[in-house]
Amino acid sequence: MSFMVIQDLKVHYPVRGGIFNQVVDYVYAVDGVSMEFESGKAYGLVGESGCGKSTTGKAIVGLEKITSGRVIYEGINVTNKRNNRKSTFNREVQMIFQDAHSSLNPRKRVRDIIAEPIHNFLKLSPKEEERKICELLEIVGMPEDVKYKYPHEFSGGQKQRLGIARAIATNPKLIIADEPVSALDISVQAQILNFMKDIQNEFGLSYLFISHDLGVVKHMCDYISIMYKGRFVETGTKFDIYNNPQHIYTKRLLSAIPQVTPIGRERRKRERIKVENDYREQYKNYFDEKERVLDLIPITSTHNVAALPKGVI
Ligand SMILES: Nc1ncnc2c1ncn2[C@@H]1O[C@H](COP(=O)(O)OP(=O)(O)OP(=O)(O)O)[C@@H](O)[C@H]1O
Ligand SMILES: [Mg+2]
Known part of the structure; x- marks a missing residue:
């Protein structure tokens, strides 16, 4: 409650x-x-x-x-x-x-x-x-x-x-x-x-x-x-x-967390390049034409994502 x-x-x-x-x-x-x-x-x-x-x-x-x-x-x-x-x-x-x-x-x-x-x-x-x-x-x-x-x-x-x-x-x-x-x-x-x-x-x-x-x-x-x-x-x-994480912006934030080890840093660098590409390609699934964040939709009982349904499912 x-x-x-x-x-x-x-x-x-x-x-x-x-x-x-x-x-x-x-x-x-x-x-x-x-x-x-x-x-x-x-x-x-x-x-x-x-x-x-x-x-x-x-x-x-x-x-x-x-x-x-x-x-x-x-x-x-x-x-x-x-x-x-x-x-x-x-x-x-x-x-x-x-x-x-x-x-x-x-x-x-x-x-x-x-x-x-x-x-x-x-x-x-x-x-x-x-x-x-x-x-x-x-x-x-x-x-x-x-x-x-x-x-x-x-x-x-x-x-x-x-x-x-x-x-x-x-x-x-x-x-x-x-x-x-x-x-x-x-x-x-x-x-x-x-x-x-x-x-x-x-x-x-x-x-x-x-x-x-x-x-x-x-x-x-x-x-x-x-x-x-x-x-x-x-x-x-x-x-x-x-x-x-489901929203492209969340993925972008997570891919910016600094890594301590050289291997971690290398992996993070590759992830970041992929996320940046996805961001450019999938932008319209997550924002409206005025760059406003879309309404949240539930994908589980605890997890909500602001996206077009097709962007999530
Ligand atoms: N009194 C105010 N008049 C006009 N705009 C304001 C006022 N206070 C905040 N803003 C604007 O509202 C937005 C949100 O500000 P806010 O301080 O809540 O951000 P924040 O997420 O706490 O940022 P930070 O991480 O830097 O503390 C910003 O664009 C800020 O410039
Ligand atoms: Mg603040």
Whole structure:
């Protein structure tokens, strides 16, 4: 059973121009995406820069205005209620960002940064609140005495841990993580990813994990959506996407994953040449005349591909 359903989400930004600064066009940043979230599962959203991943995440939590579509949370249409700061939705759906630094108020001490969501959503006595803050710091592996420090006194990985402490303060069901590790060194990335997996298991969290890195998403996610120009080209389980990709764009993305061994690199090079040929030949099966991604069609109970039926079967 899914606890949250996103139906046909669209975010179109007006482009103004001309001498009267009128609306002359739209950027179709998100152009009709649907998703369902189950408890304890991690969903990956992958695609190249500018395809609409962050806009999708921000639109779901209400940081970006939705042009059309619906957000259904626990069976209730919350689309127009997500700015109610005390709502269950706002408590249970949290977001963390790539740049942990800018999402932590530089003028506040760690203690107050973490206390803010606790104040907003939980009714705790001062003593209980202090205990909760210490507990959260312990979960994210930070010593208690960091409470009185300011964000600039921490490394990138530590700041991301603080961002996570703040995000889990209100016992969320879903964390939307927008490129949470892409600003970090590789070794720190692995630590944070493993830590995110640990807390997922411990608290039964769900993730919407946004990344341009197919390796990271494979490591983290149960279900994956591949996004291109504001639409999903393919959605499925990790197995569907990595072992049985159908959309030409998905194949193209997968063929660009760097290989470590010389043999792997050679094989990848040949695959890439083939995929590029297929892409040119089969383009019309996967996009309409305006280069818009076609509607998704199911090919199994978990796997959907945006293509003409003859392009798939
Ligand atoms: N406020 C805005 N006004 C107009 N266009 C916008 C606005 N915000 C985003 N866009 C455009 O919407 C599209 C999607 O942007 P978005 O930030 O969601 O992409 P992304 O997939 O997160 O990219 P990246 O991987 O680089 O973070 C882009 O073409 C971007 O230029
Ligand atoms: Mg982004």
